[in-house]
Amino acid sequence: MSNRQIYRGAVIEVVTEDVDLPEGRSARLDLIRHPGAAAVVPFLSSEEVLLIRQYRHAAGGYILEVPAGKLDPGESPETCARRELEEETGWRAETCERLTTLLTTPGFTDERIHLFMASGLRPAQQNLQDDEVIELVPMAFRDALDLVWNGKIEDGKTALALIHAARQRGVL
Numbered sequence: 148m149s150n151r152q153i154y155r156g157a158v159i160e161v162v163t164e165d166v167d168l169p170e171g172r173s174a175r176l177d178l179i180r181h182p183g184a185a186a187v188v189p190f191l192s193s194e195e196v197l198l199i200r201q202y203r204h205a206a207g208g209y210i211l212e213v214p215a216g217k218l219d220p221g222e223s224p225e226t227c228a229r230r231e232l233e234e235e236t237g238w239r240a241e242t243c244e245r246l247t248t249l250l251t252t253p254g255f256t257d258e259r260i261h262l263f264m265a266s267g268l269r270p271a272q273q274n275l276q277d278d279e280v281i282e283l284v285p286m287a288f289r290d291a292l293d294l295v296w297n298g299k300i301e302d303g304k305t306a307l308a309l310i311h312a313a314r315q316r317g318v319l
Contacts, residue, residue: 158182158217159256181258185227186215186304188246188264188312189238196288196312197268198305199235202280211284211294212305215260224248224261232265234274235281241267246311249304262308264315288318 154161160180167173189197198211216231218224225243233239246262275281288309294300295309313319 153177177255179256179258181217181256182220183218183224183259183261184215184304185218185224185231185261185263186213186308187228187232187240187243187262188213188308189232189236189240189268190264190266190288190312191268191285193316194288195285196291196309197236197238198284198286198291200282200284206301209282210302211300212302213308215304225263228261228263228265233271234276235279236283237271237273238268239271240265241269244315246308246315249307251303260304262304262311264308264312288313288316292318 149165151163152160153163158181162178162180164176164178165173166176191197199214200209201212202209214228214231214235216227216234218227222230225245229240229243232243243263243265246264248259248261251258251260291300291309292313295306300306300309310319
């Protein structure tokens with residue numbers, strides 16, 4: 148197997164790999180290597196969540212999301228989820244519970260996002276990065292789930308995190 152780096156940026160690496168497929172054929176694949184990420188559903192109360200409305204250039208504008216971000220080197224997924232919650236929303240969680248891990252688009256990237264839900268929130272210091280444009284959007288948990296069902300939440304990690312949180316809390 149050979150591996151050729153095409154591009155290395157601040158977050159991703161693009162490589163071309165010659166691979167041996169399971170049944171014996173070979174193929175050349177273009178892949179995006181990603182360090183992984185964590186996302187968190189913050190519960191303001193048992194019936195209210197805190198989403199963010201974030202500008203995403205690649206998505207064509209603003210989308211509703213749960214707080215999320217990439218893992219720093221050596222950082223655990225839970226630590227990342229807690230850090231991103233505080234940086235993006237200005238809230239710190241007393242408890243942070245793992246929900247699941249998902250592959251975002253396994254046809255061309257190894258990115259995994261670890262999903263959590265957080266509760267026992269208390270005020271902290273919001274610390275947005277230069278490229279983050281975020282508005283806080285508190286809403287009823289059931290309303291957030293309705294936005295998933297009617298296609299108003301298009302972000303996959305957010306939809307899956309909300310669904311897993313609903314299942315964990317006995318709502319689904």
